[in-house]
Amino acid sequence: MFTQAEENYLKAIYALENESSESISTNNIALKMETKASSVTDMLKKLAAKKLVEYKPYKGVHLTFEGEKVALKVIRKHRLWEYFLVKKLKFSWDSVHEIAEQLEHIQSDDLVNSLDAFLGFPKKDPHGDPIPDKDGIVVSNTSINMLGMKVGDVGVLNGVKDSTDAFLRYLDKKNLALGDRIKIIDIEPYDNSVYIETKTHHMSISKHVAKNLYLKNKK
Numbered sequence: 001m002f003t004q005a006e007e008n009y010l011k012a013i014y015a016l017e018n019e020s021s022e023s024i025s026t027n028n029i030a031l032k033m034e035t036k037a038s039s040v041t042d043m044l045k046k047l048a049a050k051k052l053v054e055y056k057p058y059k060g061v062h063l064t065f066e067g068e069k070v071a072l073k074v075i076r077k078h079r080l081w082e083y084f085l086v087k088k089l090k091f092s093w094d095s096v097h098e099i100a101e102q103l104e105h106i107q108s109d110d111l112v113n114s115l116d117a118f119l120g121f122p123k124k125d126p127h128g129d130p131i132p133d134k135d136g137i138v139v140s141n142t143s144i145n146m147l148g149m150k151v152g153d154v155g156v157l158n159g160v161k162d163s164t165d166a167f168l169r170y171l172d173k174k175n176l177a178l179g180d181r182i183k184i185i186d187i188e189p190y191d192n193s194v195y196i197e198t199k200t201h202h203m204s205i206s207k208h209v210a211k212n213l214y215l216k217n218k219k
Contacts, residue, residue, distance in 0.1 A: 002050075004105045007074045009033065009043050010052060013063055014071035023060025072136040077112050078104035079125035079132075084115060086126040093126040094168035109134075127168075128159025128178055128214065143214035146184075146194060147207065154183045155215030162212040174203060182215060 002010075012032045016024045026040045033040065041057075048055040052067035063071060081103040085091040091099075106112070113134055116122075123139055124130055132138045143159050157180045160167065171177065176198070185202065186195040192207040
């Protein structure tokens with residue numbers, strides 16, 4: 001059994017490790033957790049004592065095998081609950097994150113496995129993120145970031161990097177949703193803004209928005 005705070009730290013470190021190949025610093029974690037570096041140091045010592053992380057002061061931290069298992073378990077619960085809330089209870093995709101943050105700490109494996117079966121063993125959550133299975137296996141993401149696409153490329157929107165409420169509401173206003181077919185019409189050299197075509201309309205989106213969208217190539 002682990003505390004909610006411990007699980008939240010492990011999940012944050014897992015996310016940071018997947019964003020960078022370098023060692024994760026206490027400052028990186030502090031920014032992610034929106035807390036003080038001193039508080040992070042105290043928690044890392046506790047996690048290291050439980051053999052969930054390997055931590056050396058001033059040299060960074062990374063998850064142990066056991067720490068990664070715990071992190072993936074929490075992520076699995078979070079994404080399954082998001083899927084349930086959106087697909088079964090009809091919550092909007094921008095309103096489920098905070099609720100799932102609470103539900104992800106439920107400890108019953110039987111409940112989570114039954115939820116997975118009830119939902120039909122979904123592979124991705126409502127934001128396009130892969131859902132780890134009960135053994136902690138995550139299907140590799142073969143999606144391409146929109147900034148890596150060229151003029152004329154066509155893809156299907158199947159993931160977002162930024163799953164904050166504000167960004168998801170922005171996509172709703174732009175009438176962009178997972179599953180939409182998108183064609184790259186033009187890329188502005190000056191600021192890398194992208195002009196795209198969907199089934200229903202054309203629009204220009206900024207580089208900042210484009211870097212948070214992932215598409216599956218469609219030949």
